[in-house]
Amino acid sequence: MRACAIAKPVTVVAGGDRRQDSVRNGLAAVSESVDLVMIHDGARPFVTVQMITEALEVTMHKRATTMAVPVKDTAAMVAKDTGVIQQTLERDRLYLIQTPQTFERELICEAHRRACAEGFAGTDDASLVERLGVPVSVIMGSYDNIKITTQEDLLFAEAILKRRLHT
Numbered sequence: 586m587r588a589c590a591i592a593k594p595v596t597v598v599a600g601g602d603r604r605q606d607s608v609r610n611g612l613a614a615v616s617e618s619v620d621l622v623m624i625h626d627g628a629r630p631f632v633t634v635q636m637i638t639e640a641l642e643v644t645m646h647k648r649a650t651t652m653a654v655p656v657k658d659t660a661a662m663v664a665k666d667t668g669v670i671q672q673t674l675e676r677d678r679l680y681l682i683q684t685p686q687t688f689e690r691e692l693i694c695e696a697h698r699r700a701c702a703e704g705f706a707g708t709d710d711a712s713l714v715e716r717l718g719v720p721v722s723v724i725m726g727s728y729d730n731i732k733i734t735t736q737e738d739l740l741f742a743e744a745i746l747k748r749r750l751h752t
Contacts, residue, residue: 596614598610598611598613598614603706604626605697605700605706605707605710605713608624608697608710609697609701611624612690612693612694612697615690615694617690619690620689620690621641621644621645621687621688621689621690622687622688622689622690622693623637623640623641623685623686623687624684624685624686624687624688624693624710625684625685625686626684626732628732628733628734629683629684629730629731629732629733630733630742631727631729631730631731631742631745631749632684632685632730633727636652636685636724636726636727636730637685639724640652640685640686640687640724641687643687643722643724644687644688644689647720647722648688648689648692648719648720649686649687649688649689649692649693649711649714649719649720649721649722650686650687650688650721650722650723650724651682651683651684651685651686651687651709651711651721651722651723651724652682652683652684652685652686652723652724652725652726652727652730653680653681653682653683653723653724653725653726654680654681654683654725654726654727654728654730655676655677655679655680655681656676656679656680656681658676659673659676660673660674660676660679661673661674662674680723681726682709682711683726683727683730683732684709686709686710686711686721688710688714692714692717692719693710693713693714695717696710696713696714696716696717696719697710697713699713699716699717700713700716729745731745
């Protein structure tokens, strides 16, 4: 595996009303000399160096990548108005999308420009790239790469942290 030289310049930019706006503001501050951009949620503190390195390596060949893990539970599409299952989905094709998400700089900038111009709010940056018709490749993430958004998530985070500190 080729080593990735990652410079660590820091530029602080204003956030936006939504995550998508904050990312777009950050992208505007990235130099045109940069080839790849990695976007990662601060709410996912358990990303590893290995995940970052793999994402950069794969994106050099695939243009757009995201970390993801297979769904473990049965997933169903449910009618909003009635709460009745409409369809049980094929679990072996479902993944929980994570960050980091990594893209060619020009590609993700175009995806954000178009989404903004068309008033489209995506669920993440990969969804903006999908709208351009560009495939987003999935890299196996980690079930430890949790997003901390609720009190219950803190319990899992504490367990992950304790395990990492004791191994």
